Amino acid sequence: MQKQRKHFNKKALLKNIGKDDNFIKMLLEIYFVSFETFMDTNKKAIENDDKELSKRTIHSIKGSSGTIYFEIMTDLFEELSNVEINNKNRIIDLIIDIEKEYYYIRKNIYIFV
Amino acid sequence: MIRTLIIEDDLIASSVLKKMLLNNFPDIEILGEATNVKDSILLIEQKKPDLVFFDIEVSDGNAFNIIDNFEKGVFKIIFVTSHTSGALKAIKLSALDYLIKPVTKKDLVEAVNKYRNTIQSSEKLISQHKVFNENSYNEGRKNTKVVLTTTQEYFIVDSNDIVRCQSDSYYTNFFLSSGDKIFVSKTMKEYETLLADYGFIRVHNSHLVNINYIKSFTRKEGDYLIMKDGTKVPVSRRRKNVILNVFFGG
Numbered sequence: 001m002q003k004q005r006k007h008f009n010k011k012a013l014l015k016n017i018g019k020d021d022n023f024i025k026m027l028l029e030i031y032f033v034s035f036e037t038f039m040d041t042n043k044k045a046i047e048n049d050d051k052e053l054s055k056r057t058i059h060s061i062k063g064s065s066g067t068i069y070f071e072i073m074t075d076l077f078e079e080l081s082n083v084e085i086n087n088k089n090r091i092i093d094l095i096i097d098i099e100k101e102y103y104y105i106r107k108n109i110y111i112f113v
Numbered sequence: 114m115i116r117t118l119i120i121e122d123d124l125i126a127s128s129v130l131k132k133m134l135l136n137n138f139p140d141i142e143i144l145g146e147a148t149n150v151k152d153s154i155l156l157i158e159q160k161k162p163d164l165v166f167f168d169i170e171v172s173d174g175n176a177f178n179i180i181d182n183f184e185k186g187v188f189k190i191i192f193v194t195s196h197t198s199g200a201l202k203a204i205k206l207s208a209l210d211y212l213i214k215p216v217t218k219k220d221l222v223e224a225v226n227k228y229r230n231t232i233q234s235s236e237k238l239i240s241q242h243k244v245f246n247e248n249s250y251n252e253g254r255k256n257t258k259v260v261l262t263t264t265q266e267y268f269i270v271d272s273n274d275i276v277r278c279q280s281d282s283y284y285t286n287f288f289l290s291s292g293d294k295i296f297v298s299k300t301m302k303e304y305e306t307l308l309a310d311y312g313f314i315r316v317h318n319s320h321l322v323n324i325n326y327i328k329s330f331t332r333k334e335g336d337y338l339i340m341k342d343g344t345k346v347p348v349s350r351r352r353k354n355v356i357l358n359v360f361f362g363g
Contacts, residue, residue, distance in 0.1 A: 016218050017132050030124050059170060063195045064125040066215045 007105055009069035027068055028109060035061060035102060043095070051085050073101050114142040115228070118162045120179065121193065122148040122172040126214065130166060130193065133221055141225070150174040154182050162188050164228055167208075169194045184318055185280065186300030189231065191224050257311050259304070261287055261297045268295055272311040276326045276342050278304060280319040290326070290342065316356060317349040330356060 010024075017023060038061040045054035062077035080094045117134065121127035127146055134141050144160040147153040149172045157165065157179070165188050167176040176192065192211040209231060210224040259275070261268040270289065279286045280301035287295040297304075305313070305321055312324045322338060329339045336348040338356070348356055 012215075016216070017129060018136050020132075023128075023132060027125055027128060030128070034124070056170065059195060060123060063123050063214050066195065067123070067126045067129050069215060 005071040005075055007070065007072055007101070007108070009071050013069045031064055031068055031070075032106065034064060039095075039099075039102075046085065046088075046091060049085060054085060055081065070101075070105060073098065073105070076101060115140055115225075116160065116163045117141050117143050118153075118156060118160060118165045119143065119146045120148075120153045120156075120165060120171060120176065121146065121168040122170070123168065126168065126193070130216060130221075133216065133218060134225075137218065137222065138225055148172050150178045153179045157183060157188070163232075164189045164191065166191050166193055168192075184302060185282065186302035189228055191228070255311055257307075259307065261295050262299060263296060264298055270295070272308060272313070272323070273325070275308075275313075275323055276340055277323060277344070277346060278308075278313075278321040280321075288342070288344070292342070314352075314355060316352050317347050320346045322346055 013024065038057050042054055042057040042061075044050075045057060058077055058081045062074060062081060065073040065077055076094060076098045080091065080098070083090050083094065085091070115138070119127050119130055121130065127148075131143055131146070134143060141164075144162060145156050147156045151173075153171065167179070167190055169176050169192060171179070176190075180190065190208040192208045193214060193216060194211060195214045210227050212220050212224055256271055256273045259270050259272055261270055270287070274290050276288045276290055278301055279288070281296075283298075283300055285297045285299060285301040285304060287297060289295070301319070301321055305315055308321065308323075313321050314324060315321050316338060322340065326341045327338050328341045330348070331337050331339055336350075336353050336356075338346045338348060340346060
Protein backbone atom coordinates (compact mmCIF):
# COMPACT_ATOMS: atom_id res chain seq x y z
CA MET A 1 0.00 0.00 0.00
CA GLN A 2 1.31 3.46 -0.89
CA LYS A 3 2.20 5.66 2.09
CA GLN A 4 -0.01 8.69 2.58
CA ARG A 5 1.82 11.83 1.53
CA LYS A 6 2.13 14.52 4.21
CA HIS A 7 2.03 18.31 4.20
CA PHE A 8 5.41 18.23 5.96
CA ASN A 9 7.24 14.98 6.67
CA LYS A 10 9.41 16.30 9.47
CA LYS A 11 10.45 12.81 10.51
CA ALA A 12 12.00 12.17 7.08
CA LEU A 13 13.81 15.52 7.14
CA LEU A 14 15.16 14.91 10.65
CA LYS A 15 16.38 11.49 9.59
CA ASN A 16 18.58 13.26 7.06
CA ILE A 17 19.76 16.31 8.95
CA GLY A 18 19.49 15.32 12.61
CA LYS A 19 17.54 17.27 15.23
CA ASP A 20 18.28 20.93 14.67
CA ASP A 21 15.25 23.20 14.97
CA ASN A 22 17.20 26.34 14.16
CA PHE A 23 18.37 24.84 10.91
CA ILE A 24 14.80 23.82 10.01
CA LYS A 25 13.56 27.34 10.81
CA MET A 26 16.24 28.77 8.53
CA LEU A 27 15.21 26.41 5.72
CA LEU A 28 11.57 27.37 6.09
CA GLU A 29 12.39 31.07 5.97
CA ILE A 30 14.35 30.59 2.77
CA TYR A 31 11.53 28.50 1.33
CA PHE A 32 8.81 31.05 2.03
CA VAL A 33 10.81 33.89 0.54
CA SER A 34 11.76 31.97 -2.57
CA PHE A 35 8.32 30.40 -3.05
CA GLU A 36 6.55 33.71 -3.64
CA THR A 37 9.25 34.90 -6.05
CA PHE A 38 9.12 31.63 -7.98
CA MET A 39 5.35 31.67 -8.19
CA ASP A 40 5.30 35.24 -9.54
CA THR A 41 7.93 34.35 -12.13
CA ASN A 42 6.08 31.20 -13.09
CA LYS A 43 2.75 32.97 -13.54
CA LYS A 44 4.38 35.50 -15.84
CA ALA A 45 6.12 32.72 -17.77
CA ILE A 46 2.81 30.92 -18.27
CA GLU A 47 1.06 34.15 -19.37
CA ASN A 48 3.83 34.73 -21.92
CA ASP A 49 3.88 31.08 -23.04
CA ASP A 50 7.53 30.97 -22.00
CA LYS A 51 7.76 27.21 -21.73
CA GLU A 52 11.47 27.13 -20.87
CA LEU A 53 11.26 29.63 -18.01
CA SER A 54 8.14 27.98 -16.64
CA LYS A 55 9.74 24.55 -16.73
CA ARG A 56 12.88 25.83 -15.01
CA THR A 57 10.94 27.65 -12.29
CA ILE A 58 8.70 24.69 -11.53
CA HIS A 59 11.69 22.36 -11.49
CA SER A 60 13.44 24.60 -9.00
CA ILE A 61 10.61 25.06 -6.52
CA LYS A 62 9.70 21.38 -6.84
CA GLY A 63 13.29 20.54 -5.81
CA SER A 64 13.14 22.85 -2.78
CA SER A 65 9.75 21.43 -1.74
CA GLY A 66 11.09 17.91 -2.05
CA THR A 67 14.23 18.63 -0.06
CA ILE A 68 12.19 20.01 2.87
CA TYR A 69 9.74 17.11 2.53
CA PHE A 70 6.68 19.21 1.76
CA GLU A 71 5.33 16.09 0.12
CA ILE A 72 1.89 17.21 -1.07
CA MET A 73 3.42 20.40 -2.46
CA THR A 74 6.09 18.38 -4.27
CA ASP A 75 3.41 16.17 -5.86
CA LEU A 76 1.44 19.23 -7.00
CA PHE A 77 4.54 20.70 -8.64
CA GLU A 78 5.33 17.33 -10.18
CA GLU A 79 1.86 17.30 -11.74
CA LEU A 80 2.21 20.91 -12.86
CA SER A 81 5.53 20.10 -14.53
CA ASN A 82 3.77 17.42 -16.61
CA VAL A 83 0.88 19.58 -17.84
CA GLU A 84 1.18 21.01 -21.34
CA ILE A 85 1.58 24.79 -21.22
CA ASN A 86 -1.49 25.31 -23.46
CA ASN A 87 -3.74 23.41 -21.04
CA LYS A 88 -4.48 26.65 -19.19
CA ASN A 89 -7.51 25.36 -17.25
CA ARG A 90 -5.57 22.53 -15.65
CA ILE A 91 -2.66 24.87 -14.92
CA ILE A 92 -4.98 27.37 -13.19
CA ASP A 93 -6.55 24.57 -11.10
CA LEU A 94 -3.14 23.33 -10.05
CA ILE A 95 -1.87 26.79 -9.20
CA ILE A 96 -4.93 27.33 -7.00
CA ASP A 97 -4.22 24.01 -5.25
CA ILE A 98 -0.56 24.96 -4.83
CA GLU A 99 -1.47 28.30 -3.29
CA LYS A 100 -3.96 26.66 -0.93
CA GLU A 101 -1.30 24.19 0.13
CA TYR A 102 1.18 27.02 0.61
CA TYR A 103 -1.20 28.96 2.88
CA TYR A 104 -1.98 25.79 4.81
CA ILE A 105 1.71 25.21 5.45
CA ARG A 106 2.31 28.81 6.45
CA LYS A 107 -0.71 28.85 8.76
CA ASN A 108 0.27 25.63 10.50
CA ILE A 109 3.99 26.04 10.54
CA TYR A 110 4.09 26.66 14.29
CA ILE A 111 2.79 23.11 14.75
CA PHE A 112 5.48 21.73 12.48
CA VAL A 113 8.51 23.27 14.10
CA MET B 114 40.45 14.65 3.79
CA ILE B 115 38.15 14.53 0.76
CA ARG B 116 38.28 17.98 -0.81
CA THR B 117 34.69 18.62 -1.84
CA LEU B 118 32.66 21.27 -3.68
CA ILE B 119 28.91 21.71 -4.02
CA ILE B 120 27.53 23.15 -7.28
CA GLU B 121 23.84 23.84 -6.69
CA ASP B 122 21.62 26.83 -7.44
CA ASP B 123 18.93 25.89 -4.93
CA LEU B 124 19.92 27.31 -1.56
CA ILE B 125 17.73 24.87 0.34
CA ALA B 126 19.18 21.85 -1.45
CA SER B 127 22.78 23.04 -0.99
CA SER B 128 22.24 23.86 2.71
CA VAL B 129 20.74 20.44 3.41
CA LEU B 130 23.41 18.59 1.43
CA LYS B 131 26.16 20.51 3.21
CA LYS B 132 24.65 19.72 6.60
CA MET B 133 24.27 16.04 5.73
CA LEU B 134 27.89 15.85 4.56
CA LEU B 135 29.26 17.62 7.62
CA ASN B 136 27.09 15.58 10.02
CA ASN B 137 27.99 12.22 8.58
CA PHE B 138 31.46 12.36 7.03
CA PRO B 139 34.28 13.75 9.19
CA ASP B 140 36.74 13.15 6.34
CA ILE B 141 34.84 15.46 3.97
CA GLU B 142 36.03 19.04 3.80
CA ILE B 143 33.69 21.41 1.98
CA LEU B 144 35.89 23.95 0.22
CA GLY B 145 33.16 26.00 -1.37
CA GLU B 146 29.86 26.27 -3.17
CA ALA B 147 28.78 27.84 -6.46
CA THR B 148 25.47 28.41 -8.18
CA ASN B 149 26.36 29.21 -11.78
CA VAL B 150 28.61 28.06 -14.60
CA LYS B 151 31.23 30.82 -14.43
CA ASP B 152 31.71 30.73 -10.65
CA SER B 153 31.79 26.94 -10.68
CA ILE B 154 34.59 26.81 -13.26
CA LEU B 155 36.62 29.34 -11.28
CA LEU B 156 36.02 27.53 -8.01
CA ILE B 157 37.08 24.17 -9.44
CA GLU B 158 40.21 25.71 -10.95
CA GLN B 159 41.12 27.38 -7.65
CA LYS B 160 40.26 24.62 -5.20
CA LYS B 161 41.21 21.54 -7.24
CA PRO B 162 38.64 19.32 -5.50
CA ASP B 163 38.65 15.53 -5.24
CA LEU B 164 34.89 15.30 -5.35
CA VAL B 165 32.16 17.59 -6.70
CA PHE B 166 28.44 17.32 -6.07
CA PHE B 167 26.63 18.75 -9.08
CA ASP B 168 23.03 19.74 -9.57
CA ILE B 169 22.25 19.13 -13.26
CA GLU B 170 20.55 22.48 -13.76
CA VAL B 171 22.36 25.56 -12.49
CA SER B 172 21.16 29.14 -12.74
CA ASP B 173 22.64 29.91 -16.17
CA GLY B 174 23.16 26.53 -17.77
CA ASN B 175 23.80 22.97 -16.83
CA ALA B 176 26.47 20.86 -15.18
CA PHE B 177 27.91 19.72 -18.50
CA ASN B 178 28.76 23.34 -19.40
CA ILE B 179 31.06 23.20 -16.38
CA ILE B 180 32.36 19.64 -16.61
CA ASP B 181 33.34 19.97 -20.28
CA ASN B 182 36.00 22.51 -19.25
CA PHE B 183 37.96 19.90 -17.33
CA GLU B 184 39.72 16.68 -18.18
CA LYS B 185 37.79 13.55 -17.30
CA GLY B 186 38.80 11.96 -14.03
CA VAL B 187 40.52 15.05 -12.56
CA PHE B 188 37.78 15.07 -9.92
CA LYS B 189 34.98 12.64 -9.25
CA ILE B 190 31.41 13.66 -9.85
CA ILE B 191 28.24 12.86 -7.97
CA PHE B 192 25.14 14.33 -9.55
CA VAL B 193 22.22 15.40 -7.42
CA THR B 194 19.08 15.71 -9.47
CA SER B 195 15.29 15.75 -9.50
CA HIS B 196 15.33 14.24 -13.00
CA THR B 197 14.14 10.70 -12.98
CA SER B 198 14.25 9.58 -16.59
CA GLY B 199 15.78 11.05 -19.73
CA ALA B 200 18.78 12.78 -18.25
CA LEU B 201 19.81 9.76 -16.23
CA LYS B 202 21.52 8.08 -19.17
CA ALA B 203 23.86 11.05 -19.68
CA ILE B 204 24.36 11.29 -15.95
CA LYS B 205 25.30 7.63 -15.59
CA LEU B 206 27.88 7.93 -18.35
CA SER B 207 29.72 10.86 -16.86
CA ALA B 208 29.50 10.45 -13.12
CA LEU B 209 30.68 8.23 -10.34
CA ASP B 210 27.15 8.15 -9.00
CA TYR B 211 23.94 10.14 -8.90
CA LEU B 212 21.45 10.96 -6.19
CA ILE B 213 17.76 11.65 -6.69
CA LYS B 214 16.30 14.55 -4.69
CA PRO B 215 15.35 14.56 -1.93
CA VAL B 216 18.66 12.98 -1.05
CA THR B 217 18.41 10.47 1.77
CA LYS B 218 21.17 9.79 4.25
CA LYS B 219 21.32 6.15 3.12
CA ASP B 220 21.86 7.09 -0.55
CA LEU B 221 24.45 9.71 0.37
CA VAL B 222 26.42 7.24 2.49
CA GLU B 223 26.40 4.75 -0.41
CA ALA B 224 27.60 7.38 -2.88
CA VAL B 225 30.44 8.59 -0.64
CA ASN B 226 31.48 4.99 0.02
CA LYS B 227 31.53 4.41 -3.73
CA TYR B 228 33.91 7.37 -3.99
CA ARG B 229 36.13 5.92 -1.26
CA ASN B 230 36.21 2.53 -3.00
CA THR B 231 37.20 4.16 -6.29
CA ILE B 232 40.04 6.01 -4.62
CA GLN B 233 41.22 2.89 -2.82
CA SER B 234 41.24 1.09 -6.15
CA SER B 235 43.42 3.86 -7.66
CA GLU B 236 45.79 3.64 -4.71
CA LYS B 237 45.93 -0.13 -5.22
CA LEU B 238 46.91 0.47 -8.82
CA ILE B 239 49.81 2.69 -7.73
CA SER B 240 50.90 0.13 -5.15
CA GLN B 241 50.78 -2.64 -7.79
CA HIS B 242 52.89 -0.43 -9.97
CA LYS B 243 55.48 -0.09 -7.20
CA VAL B 244 55.59 -3.86 -6.66
CA PHE B 245 56.32 -4.52 -10.31
CA ASN B 246 58.45 -1.50 -10.86
CA GLU B 247 61.90 -2.72 -11.75
CA ASN B 248 63.02 0.67 -13.03
CA SER B 249 65.25 -1.00 -15.56
CA TYR B 250 66.89 0.57 -18.54
CA ASN B 251 66.24 -0.99 -21.91
CA GLU B 252 68.47 0.07 -24.74
CA GLY B 253 69.26 3.24 -22.87
CA ARG B 254 65.60 4.05 -22.35
CA LYS B 255 64.02 4.22 -18.94
CA ASN B 256 61.49 1.44 -18.58
CA THR B 257 58.95 0.29 -16.05
CA LYS B 258 56.37 -2.44 -15.65
CA VAL B 259 52.78 -1.30 -15.75
CA VAL B 260 49.79 -3.26 -14.55
CA LEU B 261 46.84 -2.94 -16.93
CA THR B 262 43.55 -3.95 -15.36
CA THR B 263 40.71 -5.05 -17.60
CA THR B 264 37.38 -6.30 -16.36
CA GLN B 265 38.65 -9.88 -16.41
CA GLU B 266 42.46 -9.89 -16.42
CA TYR B 267 45.58 -8.15 -15.20
CA PHE B 268 48.33 -7.61 -17.77
CA ILE B 269 51.90 -6.68 -16.90
CA VAL B 270 53.37 -4.63 -19.70
CA ASP B 271 56.70 -2.86 -20.23
CA SER B 272 56.19 0.86 -20.64
CA ASN B 273 58.58 0.65 -23.59
CA ASP B 274 56.05 -1.58 -25.34
CA ILE B 275 53.25 0.93 -25.05
CA VAL B 276 52.91 3.09 -28.17
CA ARG B 277 50.07 5.22 -26.95
CA CYS B 278 46.95 5.44 -24.79
CA GLN B 279 43.58 6.77 -25.79
CA SER B 280 40.90 7.81 -23.33
CA ASP B 281 37.39 6.49 -23.74
CA SER B 282 35.32 8.17 -21.06
CA TYR B 283 36.19 6.36 -17.81
CA TYR B 284 38.20 3.71 -19.67
CA THR B 285 41.53 3.73 -21.51
CA ASN B 286 42.70 1.92 -24.62
CA PHE B 287 46.37 0.89 -24.60
CA PHE B 288 47.95 0.34 -28.01
CA LEU B 289 51.07 -1.85 -27.84
CA SER B 290 54.00 -2.16 -30.24
CA SER B 291 52.96 -5.79 -30.85
CA GLY B 292 49.75 -4.46 -32.39
CA ASP B 293 47.67 -5.65 -29.41
CA LYS B 294 45.09 -3.37 -27.87
CA ILE B 295 44.10 -3.59 -24.19
CA PHE B 296 40.92 -1.93 -22.97
CA VAL B 297 41.52 -0.92 -19.36
CA SER B 298 38.87 -0.04 -16.80
CA LYS B 299 40.71 3.01 -15.43
CA THR B 300 40.85 6.61 -16.53
CA MET B 301 43.81 7.76 -18.59
CA LYS B 302 44.55 10.39 -15.95
CA GLU B 303 45.58 7.65 -13.51
CA TYR B 304 48.12 6.23 -15.96
CA GLU B 305 49.34 9.64 -17.05
CA THR B 306 50.82 10.17 -13.58
CA LEU B 307 52.45 6.73 -13.55
CA LEU B 308 53.98 7.06 -17.00
CA ALA B 309 55.10 10.67 -16.82
CA ASP B 310 58.69 9.68 -15.96
CA TYR B 311 58.90 7.13 -18.73
CA GLY B 312 58.67 9.27 -21.84
CA PHE B 313 54.92 9.67 -22.03
CA ILE B 314 53.31 13.02 -22.73
CA ARG B 315 49.73 14.12 -23.00
CA VAL B 316 49.17 15.62 -26.44
CA HIS B 317 45.42 15.91 -26.34
CA ASN B 318 42.63 15.49 -23.78
CA SER B 319 42.17 11.95 -25.01
CA HIS B 320 45.68 10.97 -26.05
CA LEU B 321 48.89 10.08 -24.22
CA VAL B 322 51.85 9.05 -26.37
CA ASN B 323 55.23 7.41 -25.84
CA ILE B 324 57.73 9.85 -27.38
CA ASN B 325 59.93 6.94 -28.47
CA TYR B 326 57.25 5.90 -30.95
CA ILE B 327 56.71 9.29 -32.57
CA LYS B 328 57.70 9.26 -36.22
CA SER B 329 56.77 12.81 -37.17
CA PHE B 330 54.75 15.88 -36.32
CA THR B 331 52.58 17.11 -39.17
CA ARG B 332 50.71 20.38 -39.47
CA LYS B 333 48.71 19.44 -42.57
CA GLU B 334 44.95 19.72 -41.92
CA GLY B 335 45.48 20.41 -38.22
CA ASP B 336 48.26 19.31 -35.89
CA TYR B 337 48.95 15.59 -35.72
CA LEU B 338 51.62 13.18 -34.59
CA ILE B 339 52.33 10.26 -36.88
CA MET B 340 53.34 7.28 -34.77
CA LYS B 341 55.76 4.54 -35.84
CA ASP B 342 52.84 2.10 -36.04
CA GLY B 343 51.27 4.37 -38.65
CA THR B 344 48.53 5.82 -36.45
CA LYS B 345 47.71 9.49 -36.52
CA VAL B 346 47.21 11.21 -33.13
CA PRO B 347 45.69 14.69 -32.86
CA VAL B 348 47.58 17.38 -30.95
CA SER B 349 45.39 19.91 -29.21
CA ARG B 350 46.08 23.62 -29.57
CA ARG B 351 46.81 23.81 -25.83
CA ARG B 352 49.38 21.01 -25.99
CA LYS B 353 51.11 22.00 -29.22
CA ASN B 354 53.73 24.11 -27.47
CA VAL B 355 54.61 21.22 -25.16
CA ILE B 356 55.30 19.07 -28.22
CA LEU B 357 57.32 21.79 -29.90
CA ASN B 358 59.34 22.31 -26.73
CA VAL B 359 60.05 18.62 -26.32
CA PHE B 360 61.15 18.02 -29.88
CA PHE B 361 62.28 21.27 -31.30
CA GLY B 362 63.32 23.28 -28.29
CA GLY B 363 60.42 25.71 -28.63
